[in-house]
Amino acid sequence: MxxxxxxxxxxxxxxxxxxxxxxxxxxxxxxxxxxxxxxxxxxxxxxxxxxxxxxxxxxxxxxxxxxxxxxxxxxxxxxxxxxxxxxxxxxxxxxxxxxxNAAAVAEHTWALILACAKSVVTLDARMREGHWDKAQHKSIELEGRTLGLIGLGAIGSRVAKAGVAFGMQVIAYDPWAKQLPDGCEAVELTALFNRADVVSLHCPLTEQNRAMINRDTLAQFKPGAMLINTARGGLIEEEALANALQDGTLGCAALDSFTQEPLTAPHRWQSLSNVILSPHIGGVSDxxxxxxxxxxxxxxxxxxxxxxxxxxxxx
CATH class of the missing domain: 3.40.50.720 (NAD(P)-binding Rossmann-like Domain)
Structure with a gap:
C-alpha cells in the first residue's frame, strides 16, 4: 500500500x-x-x-x-x-x-479542409471500387477563396497563417483577440457566415455559444460552403447540420468533435457522404x-x- x-x-x-x-x-x-x-x-x-x-x-x-x-x-x-x-x-x-496541442489541432484542421476541398475520401473509395473519375471530377481550389475562422487563439491563429500561405482571403470573428495574424481581417459573425467558403471553429464551448451553428445561422452560409469543427461538438446543433448537408445548403462538413462522445452507431452521420468524421483526435499527436x-x-x-x-x- x-x-x-x-x-x-x-x-x-x-x-x-x-x-x-x-x-x-x-x-x-x-x-x-x-x-x-x-x-x-x-x-x-x-x-x-x-x-x-x-x-x-x-x-x-x-x-x-x-x-x-x-x-x-x-x-x-x-x-x-x-x-x-x-x-x-x-x-x-x-x-x-x-x-x-495547438500545432496538432491546426494541422488536423487543414487535413480536414483539404480532404473536403479535394474529395480525398470519396475519390479513394471510388478508386477502390474500380472507378476512374478523372474525366468528370473537379476539386475545389482554395486560392482566392475565403476562410472564415471563429476563434483566434493559439489554434485559430495557426490556421489563419496557413490560410494566408494558401492564398486565401482570411476573415475572423473573435471579440477577445488582442491582435490579428498578418493578412487576417476582423469581421462580425453574420458577415463571416455570408462571406466564407470555409468556416472553421476554434473557440471554447460556453453557455453563451452553445449551438451557435444552428438552423438559423446555417441559413446565412454561402451556398455550398464547408464547415470544419475541431473545437467542441456542443457548438453545433447536429440535426440542423445534418439537414443542411442533406439538402445541399452546405457542400461538405468535417467533424472531429461531437455532442455525445464516443459517437454511437448507427448514427445519421454514417449515411451522409458529404461529411468526414474523426474520433476527436485532432489534438492527439506523438x-x-x-x-x-x-x-x-x-x-x-x-x-x-x-x-x-x-x-x-x-x-
Whole structure:
C-alpha cells in the first residue's frame, strides 16, 4: 500500500515525461471510458489531491467524493467537461494545458479542409471500387477563396497563417483577440457566415455559444460552403447540420468533435457522404501527447507545491 498522496488520471496512460514529473505521487489510472460512478468510487478509495482529466467529465459529485482534492488539470485545452462553478465553490483550481496541442489541432484542421476541398475520401473509395473519375471530377481550389475562422487563439491563429500561405482571403470573428495574424481581417459573425467558403471553429464551448451553428445561422452560409469543427461538438446543433448537408445548403462538413462522445452507431452521420468524421483526435499527436501530459503535470505541481509551502509556513 503506497503512502504517497494520490493523483487520479481519467485515462489508461500518461506520457512518461509526465509520470516522471509526478514521481512523488501515486498515480491511479481510471481507464479509457470512466463513468461518474467509477470516478466517485476511485475518489472514495484514494482521496486524490489532484485529478488529471483525459476522458469523461468531472462533476460536483466526483469532487465531493475527494475531500483532499485541490486541483483538476485538463490534459488539453477544453475545460468545459469540468463543472467549473462547483470547483470554484469548493476552492479547487481548474487548469488547462493551454497551447500544448495547438500545432496538432491546426494541422488536423487543414487535413480536414483539404480532404473536403479535394474529395480525398470519396475519390479513394471510388478508386477502390474500380472507378476512374478523372474525366468528370473537379476539386475545389482554395486560392482566392475565403476562410472564415471563429476563434483566434493559439489554434485559430495557426490556421489563419496557413490560410494566408494558401492564398486565401482570411476573415475572423473573435471579440477577445488582442491582435490579428498578418493578412487576417476582423469581421462580425453574420458577415463571416455570408462571406466564407470555409468556416472553421476554434473557440471554447460556453453557455453563451452553445449551438451557435444552428438552423438559423446555417441559413446565412454561402451556398455550398464547408464547415470544419475541431473545437467542441456542443457548438453545433447536429440535426440542423445534418439537414443542411442533406439538402445541399452546405457542400461538405468535417467533424472531429461531437455532442455525445464516443459517437454511437448507427448514427445519421454514417449515411451522409458529404461529411468526414474523426474520433476527436485532432489534438492527439506523438508530440502533443507529451506536451499535454507534461503541462498538466506541471499545472498540478504548481498548485500542490504552493499549498505545501503555505502549510509549512503556517505551521
Amino acid at each position: 503506497s503512502h504517497k498522496p494520490s493523483i487520479i488520471i481519467t485515462g489508461s496512460d500518461l506520457a512518461q515525461e509526465a509520470v516522471d514529473l509526478l514521481s512523488d505521487y501515486q498515480l491511479v489510472y481510471a481507464g479509457r471510458q470512466p463513468s461518474e460512478a467509477d470516478l466517485i468510487a476511485l475518489c472514495q478509495q484514494h482521496n486524490p489531491h489532484a485529478i488529471i482529466v483525459r476522458y469523461g467529465k468531472i462533476s460536483a459529485s466526483i469532487m465531493d467524493a475527494a475531500p483532499a482534492l485541490r486541483v483538476i488539470a485538463k490534459h488539453g485545452s477544453g475545460i468545459d467537461v469540468i463543472d467549473q462553478a462547483a470547483a470554484a465553490q469548493r476552492e479547487i483550481r481548474v487548469l488547462a494545458a493551454t497551447g500544448a 508530440t502533443s501527447y507529451v506536451k499535454m501530459g507534461s503541462t498538466a503535470a506541471r499545472n498540478v505541481l504548481s498548485v500542490l507545491r504552493a499549498g505545501a509551502v503555505e502549510e509549512s509556513t503556517s505551521a
